[in-house]
Amino acid sequence: MAESIGIGVGVAALLLGFAGLALELQYRRRPGNDLKLSQGDWKLEVVEPNRYLLVGEMEFHNQTQSLEIMLPEVRSEVSLLSKGSLEGITCHSQVIPLHPDAPARDDGYWFGYIVKTGKKTRIKVSIEIQGPDLSQLQTAWIKINYITYGPQGRIPKVRHVVVPLKYPEPGATAGSWRSTAVAEVLPVKTHLLTHLDDPVEIVKRYIFPHSQKGDVVTIGETPIAIMQGRWHPPTDITPGFVAKRLCYFFMPTSSLATACGMQTLVNIVGPARVVFAFVVGAIAKVFGKPGVFYQLAGEQARLIDDVTGTLPPYDQFIVLGPENPQKVVERIKQETGLSAAIVDVNDLKAVKILAATPDLSAALLEQALRTNPAGNADEQTPLVLIRPKAQG
Incomplete structure (x- = not known):
């Protein structure tokens, strides 16, 4: 009798456990205040x-x-x-x-x-x-x-x-043409770009007054992401276990050196990939091969801009890298006739090409943009017009 009661209690406890688990799973699937x-x-x-x-x-x-x-x-x-x-x-x-x-x-x-x-x-x-x-x-x-x-x-x-609230005249620039070994370059001023803007219309408005056949237009990766609405306040981010611990291992200047910046990457690629990239990257660094983490964690690991990473008021937000940049440059080429590239350039003479129309040479872009003509301060010149020099 006692044995039967014990079995009954065990079965009841098991059923209650399954019921509780089912209730919890149902709760987790609920969207809440969506x-x-x-x-x-x-x-x-x-x-x-x-x-x-x-x-x-x-x-x-x-x-x-x-x-x-x-x-x-x-x-x-x-x-x-x-x-x-x-x-x-x-x-x-x-x-x-x-x-x-x-x-x-x-x-x-x-x-x-x-x-x-x-x-x-x-x-x-x-x-x-x-x-x-x-x-x-x-x-x-x-x-x-x-x-x-x-x-x-x-x-x-x-x-x-x-x-x-203010728009510069379409013919305005941030200075005169600058000469490089391979091209003349012109930083072009725009209004502060927002989700209301479209990359093609921005090129037509601000580049067309200066451009001619054969010119190339480049746009910074952050302005493209901003036009796509890929920015959000850190208050929308809840750092988890992985982000809170791994962020301490990155240089203070990295956008992954804060819990919210790291959690942004975790939200994109998942915690397992971030942990795997971190472990393999740490081992690779011991053997003198830096940068493996960024190769394994995906392109967004390099492109995320944490708070203070861009112009006000976007300096209060986390800005992701652009979505489908190749499609953007192809559309610019199709609708404006200008060859185009989306780039990430800094004052350390590093030029990263995220996307470019097929007719462009990476060497041309890297040499023309090496001095970072668009600047990294408050120049508000996300567009750079490149006019290749005749080779002879």
Whole structure:
């Protein structure tokens, strides 16, 4: 009898264990508060000497299969970046709901709203900037702070948007043509590039005033990634076991020397590949062969820019390497007629070619860009025009 009771208790415990495991697995597969906010479409609707009106429309999308997510709070915050002082300049922002089934309140109060399964809703963000002199303003950095309330609890989130307020004349440059052994090169100034921009349109706008047949245009890898929206704040990253431990073994100047920078790589290629690359790379370094980690960990290991790695306000974000750069250069060639390359160049005379149209010589690009004509500071010259010299 006692033996039967013991077996019964054991079976019951086993069943409870399986039930608990099944419940945990189901929980882990649940998306939680999976409510995404797009970066939206933005335009300067009013541009006057003493007043700017910037308006954007953004979209919330409930991406869950069976859950409703509530939006009890949405508000905006704006930081202005300028070449001069911001004294006397005021900025007022307002978030206006554009729900399909509920009108906005006249008093501007954001009322709690339920985004149903698979549904979308939109918001309009209106930003009015006033001051005695707005001519030095460069960029608006907008933060949409919102609360998601649902199965995962009450989760605060932030969507960052960067919008240029000033555009240089298409014929502007950062200086004159510079001569190298193989080509003449011209750094070309642009506005601060954002997700609103397209590489082909940027080439047409800023390169066409200077280019002629046979010229080559190069674009930095970070500006391409920014236009693709491949940047995010470190607050979106939760460092895990691997990232917290391995980051200490990298040089302080490396983008992998912080837990968030390393976790970004882990999120892309997986912890097993990172650990494998680290172990093999460490052994290879003992035998005098550096750089093996980056070869094994994948291209993004070299391309990730951690915080402070690029121009403000992107210096507050982690920027990944570009996605499918070969497709980008082929599209530039097809739509502009110019040969093109996406490159990663630094002040140490290192030139890495991520992608190039087939008609380009790697030797030409490396020699023409060795002095880093685009610069690594705040030149804001992501484009470089190369005019090969006649060989004879």
